[in-house]
Amino acid sequence: MARNQDVTIHDIARRAGVGVGTVSRVLNDSPNVSDATRAQVRQVMAETNYRPKSAAKTLRTRRSSAIAFITDEIASTPFAVDTIRGAQDAAWQHGKILLLVNTNANEKLLEAAIESMLDRQVEGLIFATWFHRRAKLPPIVRQLPNVLVDCYVEDRSLPSVVPDEFQGGYTATELLLRQGHRRIGFINNNEDQPARWGRQQGYVRALADWGVPFNPELVTFQGGAAESGYAGANVLMRLPEPPTAIFCFNDRSAMGAYDALREMGFVLPRDIAIVGFDNQEIIAAHLRPGLTTLQLPHYEMGAWAVNYLLQKPYDLSPPGLASAPPQVKLPCPLILRESHGTRREEVQRSST
């Protein structure tokens, strides 16, 4: 079977003794073709190793069946991979393909990338960042159906999907409360990010729901790295009344906290229970004891974005009647390992 390279719809029409229109119809699964003809055409297509040229189709229909996936910069986090995979899987299910552009957080490049995607008549554009934050996008994005992943624009005028930080913080804290802890430390991030504020609100709310007074002393603000967890654990454990459990802003800081606690002679989770955030497999699953943590819904966000784009077909809704674009928060599931300790629930619960 030779390289196809140049058999067109005309060739197959001729060889099948039909018109090009008919060939086009079978190509597009039109019902208006007799089974006999359809079979005949299909047959020739197979023999001739025919492949439709997508460029011709796009030119004619003005639809490329491609989706642009633009990222600010692919940081050194493994999260990127999950988001891309989620988007990719969803796209493929719809017969769409992803055009990937990484703009290295360069504004000029971002605009150029978007223009390039316009030229290619993509059916929608996804802009993804690698941690939950506010983003700034050039006005030109509004020329396409679009959706933001793990970020949002100040005025919320663009649809977006982000992790539910509040629920994450709440769930983590609640787990510790369930374990019987009442002095729960929180090594939070010190940067102005949704993750910081959302998780803290969740923490505070969970305490309130359980009737545990909020003690600001138990919350320390550090960076997001392992060193920060190390420092934070030191701060917390040197308190007159140290916590019996610690919720760490992320797995990396939990990793640092492990080191600090170990140095201080504590045995985990017997002496101190720990819950992290992010479920960075490579850390969480391999720390000893295994780190109980919350998972960021990266895969789900990627998939959600694609599905959202595809579900509302050409609705570049007229500014006037436009309904507010959705701002979706996806839940962060709890990943149980060992660091949160074993159930003391029954025991403690009764004493509450």
Next chain:
Amino acid sequence: MARNQDVTIHDIARRAGVGVGTVSRVLNDSPNVSDATRAQVRQVMAETNYRPKSAAKTLRTRRSSAIAFITDEIASTPFAVDTIRGAQDAAWQHGKILLLVNTNANEKLLEAAIESMLDRQVEGLIFATWFHRRAKLPPIVRQLPNVLVDCYVEDRSLPSVVPDEFQGGYTATELLLRQGHRRIGFINNNEDQPARWGRQQGYVRALADWGVPFNPELVTFQGGAAESGYAGANVLMRLPEPPTAIFCFNDRSAMGAYDALREMGFVLPRDIAIVGFDNQEIIAAHLRPGLTTLQLPHYEMGAWAVNYLLQKPYDLSPPGLASAPPQVKLPCPLILRESHGTRREEVQRSST
């Protein structure tokens, strides 16, 4: 300026008072256009917010300026990101765009993906795996210029770029030798992978070059996870004559080794020097002491692949005269942190 949406080359030709041919020429930076005309056309293009439709161009020229990037499955490693980024950056520099497809290690899907890329007339295809291994590809890939990243086919009939495992193993071992160590343990992988064999060959060769006899007792085969490093360290340190330094197959196993050694009461790197492999930032940089390790050239492989594809334009070299496709090995640079210990070189060197 309103949505462009539909201004064509004809519109701008008319408004500029020239023929479409001329417009096309300025679009393609043809020298055969007077400066005056060119300026005039450019002017109109800007005013009218014109954007060339890539589908039309592709249809006509049969070149899409797109490159397919197909992956077997995006594992939970952060490596994927680097390869993609390397490819992406190189592609953008050439004005090309990446079409991304993840096939989830599904053969049917892989073939479908390749066909889809053929339909889109991509200029080349990159197939990447997330760890160095042998790959099997459907014959259809040979219809396009292609290159493999981090993998190869049995008969080496496809060009490929992989990490230089031998050099990595050699470099790691040599560093330890330089530090004065003569009993160097090796916690190797137990799977049949190029990484296992290549690194071990490098290890053996370095020892030989330094006149240190190879002692098979010092090499233990474990899995690739943290637990394996833990087990391996236990095996090695319980030897009658334990090693004074350990080369770990990867950073994850080094992480496990750290735990084991610490439990046995050793202080790193004072008592035992450690070198890892992979430079998984998240582990290596945050372990204490920081892990000295080798970096896998993922970014470089991604970039190399794109450049290779672009450099040999349409040369689907005739099977007859075809020169052997290149099998490139890219070096794994050494990343120095603290775990390899401080220089004892001078001292020990003289006693060698």
Next chain:
DNA sequence: CTGTTAGCGCTTTCAG
């Protein structure tokens, strides 16, 4: 149900 006929927007001869 099916053949024919216009183009989609751009590039590329071919004459000037």
Next chain:
DNA sequence: CTGAAAGCGCTAACAG
């Protein structure tokens, strides 16, 4: 240096 004309391969009416 520039205009006109002929398609690239496919879809979408429009008549049968």
